[in-house]
Amino acid sequence: MPKGVSFAPVRTVRAYEGIVRQVEERIAAGDLRPGDRLPSERELTTQFDVSRSTVREALRVLESSGLIRSRPGDPLGPQVIASTASAMRKLFARVVDSRRLGVAELLQFRMIIESAAGSVAARMASPSELDELEQALAGMRDAVADGYEAFSAADVRFHEHVARLSGNELLVLCLDAVRSMVLDLISTKLAEAPDREALMERTLAHHRRVLDAMRAGEADEVTRLTREELHRYYAEYVPESRRSMVDVLL
Amino acid sequence: MPKGVSFAPVRTVRAYEGIVRQVEERIAAGDLRPGDRLPSERELTTQFDVSRSTVREALRVLESSGLIRSRPGDPLGPQVIASTASAMRKLFARVVDSRRLGVAELLQFRMIIESAAGSVAARMASPSELDELEQALAGMRDAVADGYEAFSAADVRFHEHVARLSGNELLVLCLDAVRSMVLDLISTKLAEAPDREALMERTLAHHRRVLDAMRAGEADEVTRLTREELHRYYAEYVPESRRSMVDVLL
DNA sequence: TCCCTTCAACTGGTCTGACCAGTAGCCTCC
DNA sequence: GGAGGCTACTGGTCAGACCAGTTGAAGGGA
Numbered sequence: 303m304p305k306g307v308s309f310a311p312v313r314t315v316r317a318y319e320g321i322v323r324q325v326e327e328r329i330a331a332g333d334l335r336p337g338d339r340l341p342s343e344r345e346l347t348t349q350f351d352v353s354r355s356t357v358r359e360a361l362r363v364l365e366s367s368g369l370i371r372s373r374p375g376d377p378l379g380p381q382v383i384a385s386t387a388s389a390m391r392k393l394f395a396r397v398v399d400s401r402r403l404g405v406a407e408l409l410q411f412r413m414i415i416e417s418a419a420g421s422v423a424a425r426m427a428s429p430s431e432l433d434e435l436e437q438a439l440a441g442m443r444d445a446v447a448d449g450y451e452a453f454s455a456a457d458v459r460f461h462e463h464v465a466r467l468s469g470n471e472l473l474v475l476c477l478d479a480v481r482s483m484v485l486d487l488i489s490t491k492l493a494e495a496p497d498r499e500a501l502m503e504r505t506l507a508h509h510r511r512v513l514d515a516m517r518a519g520e521a522d523e524v525t526r527l528t529r530e531e532l533h534r535y536y537a538e539y540v541p542e543s544r545r546s547m548v549d550v551l552l
Numbered sequence: 553m554p555k556g557v558s559f560a561p562v563r564t565v566r567a568y569e570g571i572v573r574q575v576e577e578r579i580a581a582g583d584l585r586p587g588d589r590l591p592s593e594r595e596l597t598t599q600f601d602v603s604r605s606t607v608r609e610a611l612r613v614l615e616s617s618g619l620i621r622s623r624p625g626d627p628l629g630p631q632v633i634a635s636t637a638s639a640m641r642k643l644f645a646r647v648v649d650s651r652r653l654g655v656a657e658l659l660q661f662r663m664i665i666e667s668a669a670g671s672v673a674a675r676m677a678s679p680s681e682l683d684e685l686e687q688a689l690a691g692m693r694d695a696v697a698d699g700y701e702a703f704s705a706a707d708v709r710f711h712e713h714v715a716r717l718s719g720n721e722l723l724v725l726c727l728d729a730v731r732s733m734v735l736d737l738i739s740t741k742l743a744e745a746p747d748r749e750a751l752m753e754r755t756l757a758h759h760r761r762v763l764d765a766m767r768a769g770e771a772d773e774v775t776r777l778t779r780e781e782l783h784r785y786y787a788e789y790v791p792e793s794r795r796s797m798v799d800v801l802l
Numbered sequence: 803t804c805c806c807t808t809c810a811a812c813t814g815g816t817c818t819g820a821c822c823a824g825t826a827g828c829c830t831c832c
Numbered sequence: 833g834g835a836g837g838c839t840a841c842t843g844g845t846c847a848g849a850c851c852a853g854t855t856g857a858a859g860g861g862a
Binding site for chain 2 (some may be wrong): 520
């Protein structure tokens with residue numbers, strides 16, 4: 303070979319990768335939106351001109367990264383869910399159970415980033431954004447009458463709103479993932495919590511204090527309050543032996 | 553159905569998911585280390601007692617999350633190439649570029665969790681653990697002579713060590729992922745940083761102060777120092793218009 | 803007319819068995 | 833002893849089959 307002439311290594315690309323790429327691009331481009339349906343596996347077989355196994359390998363990869371979901375028997379075909387949030391939740395879930403992480407790690411992590419999100423929001427949110435938060439709080443108050451389920455959902459919306467006000471989407475996504483993991487781990491126990499009435503009232507009062515601190519721009523106070531409340535809410539579900547992991551953040 | 557008796561929804565678990573989980577667990581547990589080989593697909597077929605298609609779907613998912621690599625004709629079988637950490641990095645990367653996140657979000661996130669990790673470590677680390685950290689710092693000092701690359705690597709090891717001392721593996725993994733994303737995004741620019749000599753000295757001095765604060769148990773001071781240093785190091789790479797996202801944490 | 807049952811036509815999940823193109827090591831043959 | 837080919841693997845892909853689940857429309861009974 304003449305000197306100076308060199309070639310780059312070629313990477314053989316597998317058939318299923320081409321399919322994954324095409325679907326990802328369509329989703330990124332907005333051609334496929336959440337809720338949209340892909341053709342059935344057998345139909346994709348003819349569209350991509352490959353065998354069903356190949357189509358399936360591609361779908362499994364897309365599914366494992368949270369972009370689509372398929373359900374046996376669904377005549378509409380695989381569904382695009384495409385929410386990055388669910389991809390993140392999935393990732394966290396995998397990490398958590400492959401590393402055998404427990405409530406302690408998750409709660410500590412949540413206390414850290416949720417309080418930080420609140421503190422950032424306190425410093426960056428405009429008055430009108432705080433007014434939106436005020437509405438979210440009002441929504442919680444209204445939800446008390448509809449029972450604990452509804453209240454809980456409104457509570458989550460409040461927390462999400464605070465996270466969004468931080469302006470950091472990464473924070474929003476991680477928070478969403480870790481929050482849902484915590485809830486998953488303790489959901490069975492949480493359902494039987496006594497005295498929900500008092501719990502809801504206390505939560506409302508706490509959120510009120512947080513919002514006031516945010517209006518006053520007291521970021522450190524928001525941090526403190528957020529950690530304290532999460533601790534009060536969830537610390538009992540952390541095994542005694544690991545309790546110090548979450549106590550240390552108070 | 554008698555009132556009060558309720559059942560939880562069952563989630564049908566697909567065969568390939570069980571395989572993915574088992575392999576992930578083995579990797580997480582350290583039974584399978586990078587470089588190790590999995591049995592061939594046909595062999596896995598008998599070990600898991602499923603068909604080859606099912607095995608392949610599992611392998612494709614593992615491959616897409618960066619844990620293994622397979623190559624046709626290789627008599628040794630699929631190769632384990634990475635740990636959970638790299639899977640986390642890969643998925644963070646996917647989120648970051650699908651949501652078009654930039655240095656601002658990443659750096660803010662890193663400042664938050666890295667400072668929190670330091671603060672937790674300050675409160676929880678035993679004297680002997682701090683001594684290990686002392687050695688990591690000594691390693692950095694030694695590395696100065698070997699040039700910036702070596703110093704940088706030793707620096708990362710120091711940060712990793714701090715994260716591990718927090719005792720929260722989730723923190724360690726997220727930190728690793730976000731750190732490597734930040735470095736990826738700015739690596740081209742960072743390479744041309746002038747006056748590396750002074751940079752290394754300043755970094756050493758800072759780490760010294762952090763370690764002293766940890767010994768003194770001054771968790772808040774550790775938080776402050778960590779954020780300040782990260783800001784000094786990286787803030788210039790954040791676009792002017794988003795600079796407030798990271799300034800706000802000082 | 804309306805509701806309930808049945809059924810047919812799909813779906814995805816899995817299996818079997820086959821063929822091809824690579825790879826690596828052995829084993830000839832020169 | 834080295835260069836060639838042979839062989840026994842590997843993963844990549846395909847075709848076709850069966851099952852269980854879902855759905856909606858057709859049909860039957862009230």
